[in-house]
Amino acid sequence: MVAQPVHPAPIVVASNRGPVSYRRQDDGTLVAGRGGGGLVSGLGAIGTDAGAVWVCAALGEGDREAARAAGRRLDPADTGGHRVRMLDIPADTFAAAYNGIANSVLWFVHHLLYQTPLEPTFDADFRTQWAAYEAYNTAFADALAEEAAPGAAVLVQDYHLTLVPGLLRERRPDLRIGHFSHTPWAPPDYFRMLPDDVAGQVLRGILGGDRAAFLTHRWAEAFAACCAEELGAEVLRDGDGRATAVRFEERTTLLGVHGLGADADFLRRRAHEPDVAERMAALRAQIGPGRRAIVRVDRTELSKNIVRGLLAYRRLLEDRPRWRGKVVHVAFAYPSRQDLAVYRDYTATVERVAREINSAFGTEGWEPVVLHVKDDFARSLAAYRLADVALVNPVRDGMNLVAKEVPVVSDHGCALVLSREAGAAAELAEDALVVNPYDVEATARALHEALLMDPAERAERTKRLAAAATALPPARWFVDQLRALGG
Numbered sequence: 001m002v003a004q005p006v007h008p009a010p011i012v013v014a015s016n017r018g019p020v021s022y023r024r025q026d027d028g029t030l031v032a033g034r035g036g037g038g039l040v041s042g043l044g045a046i047g048t049d050a051g052a053v054w055v056c057a058a059l060g061e062g063d064r065e066a067a068r069a070a071g072r073r074l075d076p077a078d079t080g081g082h083r084v085r086m087l088d089i090p091a092d093t094f095a096a097a098y099n100g101i102a103n104s105v106l107w108f109v110h111h112l113l114y115q116t117p118l119e120p121t122f123d124a125d126f127r128t129q130w131a132a133y134e135a136y137n138t139a140f141a142d143a144l145a146e147e148a149a150p151g152a153a154v155l156v157q158d159y160h161l162t163l164v165p166g167l168l169r170e171r172r173p174d175l176r177i178g179h180f181s182h183t184p185w186a187p188p189d190y191f192r193m194l195p196d197d198v199a200g201q202v203l204r205g206i207l208g209g210d211r212a213a214f215l216t217h218r219w220a221e222a223f224a225a226c227c228a229e230e231l232g233a234e235v236l237r238d239g240d241g242r243a244t245a246v247r248f249e250e251r252t253t254l255l256g257v258h259g260l261g262a263d264a265d266f267l268r269r270r271a272h273e274p275d276v277a278e279r280m281a282a283l284r285a286q287i288g289p290g291r292r293a294i295v296r297v298d299r300t301e302l303s304k305n306i307v308r309g310l311l312a313y314r315r316l317l318e319d320r321p322r323w324r325g326k327v328v329h330v331a332f333a334y335p336s337r338q339d340l341a342v343y344r345d346y347t348a349t350v351e352r353v354a355r356e357i358n359s360a361f362g363t364e365g366w367e368p369v370v371l372h373v374k375d376d377f378a379r380s381l382a383a384y385r386l387a388d389v390a391l392v393n394p395v396r397d398g399m400n401l402v403a404k405e406v407p408v409v410s411d412h413g414c415a416l417v418l419s420r421e422a423g424a425a426a427e428l429a430e431d432a433l434v435v436n437p438y439d440v441e442a443t444a445r446a447l448h449e450a451l452l453m454d455p456a457e458r459a460e461r462t463k464r465l466a467a468a469a470t471a472l473p474p475a476r477w478f479v480d481q482l483r484a485l486g487g
């Protein structure tokens with residue numbers, strides 16, 4: 001029996017992580033804080049008057065308690081005024097869906113992270129987790145079916161929720177449903193490592209919507225190719241040969257591409273607040289007078305390729321002794337998905353390699369690698385402002401916003417060493433030094449060239465990079481998708 005919604009919404013957003021998260025304080029009270037993730041600013045763009053509802057999952061115990069206490073919707077005082085429904089999914093179902101399938105299978109597939117002689121192995125545990133993923137997607141579809149007004153636009157986000165468009169269409173054929181992938185999409189040969197029934201369910205799930213959208217044409221093409229190879233679907237193309245839609249079992253799902261740019265106004269304002277200036281002073285002291293800074297800022301995420309970045313820096317110091325004592329690698333690697341052993345091991349490797357470089361090359365008064373692992377947004381902005389070189393070398397990335405944020409706030413121009421496998425390379429390649437992220441030698445050479453770049457050229461390139469990086473502000477990313485759905 002479907003409960004009647006309090007206010008059916010004309011726009012509904014669904015994502016795993018919502019705009020708010022709760023934690024219980026020592027005195028027993030539950031406090032709300034801003035949730036992580038970039039979607040918050042995108043949704044903020046439509047304002048609180050549009051009557052949109054955001055459906056998300058309770059991520060931890062604090063969230064679950066808040067979701068249970070709220071019943072249907074959270075208190076808007078906690079959510080910046082947004083109408084948010086947080087789903088109280090049982091902890092073990094959530095863990096199996098999020099850690100098991102979303103982060104250890106789908107994320108690995110789309111970022112080509114498996115070490116194939118050893119993994120993946122799809123066994124009985126996988127099947128248990130897959131059932132949890134289906135249950136988690138079903139909980140979203142049920143809630144969305146309740147929250148959406150007749151004919152509403154529903155915007156479903158990411159690899160956590162691939163089954164939702166199809167499940168929701170069964171429940172509410174009147175809705176306009178879009179799915180957006182914030183990740184890359186795997187090429188068919190890699191995607192088809194998934195068991196056939198699972199690969200088919202993921203594709204059919206997304207094709208249950210009216211639109212499937214991606215950050216770049218490359219990922220949209222990969223999705224279309226998977227639909228053709230796995231399902232035998234027909235791919236429709238425009239005059240330039242670009243995939244525009246997938247036709248499967250009498251339905252046509254449009255393909256869309258919406259790049260996501262940096263939020264220039266927010267970043268420029270935030271980067272000039274006093275706490276950022278304080279952190280710049282502290283960082284300058286750590287780097288030392290007259291030295292150059294090669295900066296990287298990432299979650300400690302396997303796809304970000306932090307270890308090869310460190311090895312490239314090591315190579316630079318080995319091959320080009322002129323830089324010894326003259327440069328510091330400022331590496332921020334913030335904790336991510338620490339429930340997964342492979343992430344904890346990766347974090348330990350990053351720390352070990354940084355230590356090894358420091359003990360091999362460091363001298364009295366010069367620490368070659370300054371590694372910070374505690375998340376601090378003000379310090380990230382401080383590093384962006386003073387960077388001489390930014391290193392963004394993911395093995396694969398849907399977009400990568402760091403590559404776009406650095407040029408926007410840079411004080412005196414910053415050379416960008418950028419992986420060709422980041423979605424951002426499609427927009428920034430002309431003024432970045434583009435590298436193959438697996439090629440440590442080539443990355444070391446690019447760092448050397450970046451350090452040598454003439455300051456005037458560097459400033460010019462940074463200006464052009466900033467213009468390209470802000471061409472698609474987050475607000476437009478959201479509004480364009482709504483329009484494309486006919487909202």
Ligand code: G6P
Binds near residue numbers: 017336
């Ligand atoms: C990155 C990806 C998003 C994804 C998010 C999940 O930001 O670009 O596609 O939704 O990670 O991260 P989480 O910390 O929620 O696992």
